[in-house]
Amino acid sequence: MADETPIFATVQQLIASEAPGALATIIDGGNEASPNGAKLLVRPDTEPMGSLGHPDLDRVVIRDALGELASGTSGVRHYGATGEARQDDLSIFIESFAPPPQMLIFGAVDFTAALSRVAKVLGYRVTVCDARPVFATPVRFPRADEVVVDWPHRLLEKVGDDLGPRDVICVLTHDPKFDVPAVISALKTDAGYIGAMGSRRTTEDRNRRLIEEGVNPDDLTRIMAPIGLDLGGRTPEETAISICAEIIAMRAGRLAPSLRDSEGDIHR
Amino acid sequence: MKEILSDLERWQRQGKRIALARVVDVEGSGPRLPGAAMAVNEDGDVAGSVSGGCVEGAVVVEALECLENDTRKMVTFGYSDDEAFAVGLTCGGTIHLFLEPLDW
Numbered sequence: 449m450a451d452e453t454p455i456f457a458t459v460q461q462l463i464a465s466e467a468p469g470a471l472a473t474i475i476d477g478g479n480e481a482s483p484n485g486a487k488l489l490v491r492p493d494t495e496p497m498g499s500l501g502h503p504d505l506d507r508v509v510i511r512d513a514l515g516e517l518a519s520g521t522s523g524v525r526h527y528g529a530t531g532e533a534r535q536d537d538l539s540i541f542i543e544s545f546a547p548p549p550q551m552l553i554f555g556a557v558d559f560t561a562a563l564s565r566v567a568k569v570l571g572y573r574v575t576v577c578d579a580r581p582v583f584a585t586p587v588r589f590p591r592a593d594e595v596v597v598d599w600p601h602r603l604l605e606k607v608g609d610d611l612g613p614r615d616v617i618c619v620l621t622h623d624p625k626f627d628v629p630a631v632i633s634a635l636k637t638d639a640g641y642i643g644a645m646g647s648r649r650t651t652e653d654r655n656r657r658l659i660e661e662g663v664n665p666d667d668l669t670r671i672m673a674p675i676g677l678d679l680g681g682r683t684p685e686e687t688a689i690s691i692c693a694e695i696i697a698m699r700a701g702r703l704a705p706s707l708r709d710s711e712g713d714i715h716r
Numbered sequence: 717m718k719e720i721l722s723d724l725e726r727w728q729r730q731g732k733r734i735a736l737a738r739v740v741d742v743e744g745s746g747p748r749l750p751g752a753a754m755a756v757n758e759d760g761d762v763a764g765s766v767s768g769g770c771v772e773g774a775v776v777v778e779a780l781e782c783l784e785n786d787t788r789k790m791v792t793f794g795y796s797d798d799e800a801f802a803v804g805l806t807c808g809g810t811i812h813l814f815l816e817p818l819d820w
Contacts, residue, residue: 522751713745
């Protein structure tokens with residue numbers, strides 16, 4: 449391996465700046481040209497650093513590492529000595545350093561402050577957006593990474609294309625004037641979770657307005673509304689927990705019953 | 717890796733030698749995903765974790781051995797019929813770790 453190349457220093461910078469990258473390490477089956485511990489650091493649109501010992505192997509692993517990075521996953525892959533598929537001479541661990549997932553919270557209300565706190569604990573990059581400058585201030589949402597004074601649908605016109613399955617949109621405005629255009633824009637993104645706050649009556653009213661605005665009724669099933677799990681909480685903090693718990697359960701494809709009332713392994 | 721970066725930077729500034737243990741694979745029920753990392757410096761100080769606290773003690777021993785012998789290795793913890801697996805995960809899964817000196 450290229451000892452003179454400060455790969456770890458670059459990994460540190462990458463993680464600190466929340467930039468994307470993937471580190472491939474030979475962990476088993478190494479040989480003289482490609483010893484165990486050899487490393488290749490792959491970043492989008494940047495020259496790779498280091499080498500696994502053979503240009504063909506590097507080329508195949510770069511492709512696979514970019515794939516792991518896109519899905520934010522890490523794992524072991526097996527290759528022949530020069531990168532051949534369906535051989536298992538070399539075991540290579542590809543570790544993704546994906547930027548944190550995003551949570552966009554629309555509506556600068558008390559629930560927003562609590563939700564931004566809980567979301568930060570879970571590792572989200574949090575943006576709070578509200579069109580009312582009096583309410584959308586960094587002082588009210590000190591834990592948010594960004595507070596944007598704008599209409600939610602206008603923010604989504606700018607950043608919506610960047611959202612993917614790991615990202616979350618929470619519409620807490622519960623004012624049809626704001627949340628109907630926000631939900632319509634949210635449905636155009638690939639965000640993995642779209643939730644909208646409001647009573648059952650608000651939810652029915654919003655669904656009616658969304659259909660009037662031309663939203664396909666099938667798309668309404670993407671919206672988690674009323675937002676959150678049925679935990680019975682009342683305070684903004686308890687509500688934030690129920691929203692985040694629902695996000696985790698949805699990502700994992702679970703119905704989120706209590707562990708006591710379900711069966712099987714806890715970690716699946 | 718992110719949660720142990722500040723410890724790693726401090727140890728590096730102090731000139732400590734460091735071994736890094738990373739979860740690379742999990743079979744069955746395991747508490748931490750691939751990428752979970754734990755570091756041990758030459759004094760035996762620990763940062764991070766690779767399980768729910770089940771195997772960390774054994775990892776420290778393996779990590780110090782990596783530093784002493786300047787070697788890299790795979791280590792597996794989990795339930796097995798093999799008596800050699802003295803340390804297991806209480807959740808019944810198996811985790812594979814890659815240990816190496818942080819010399820890169």
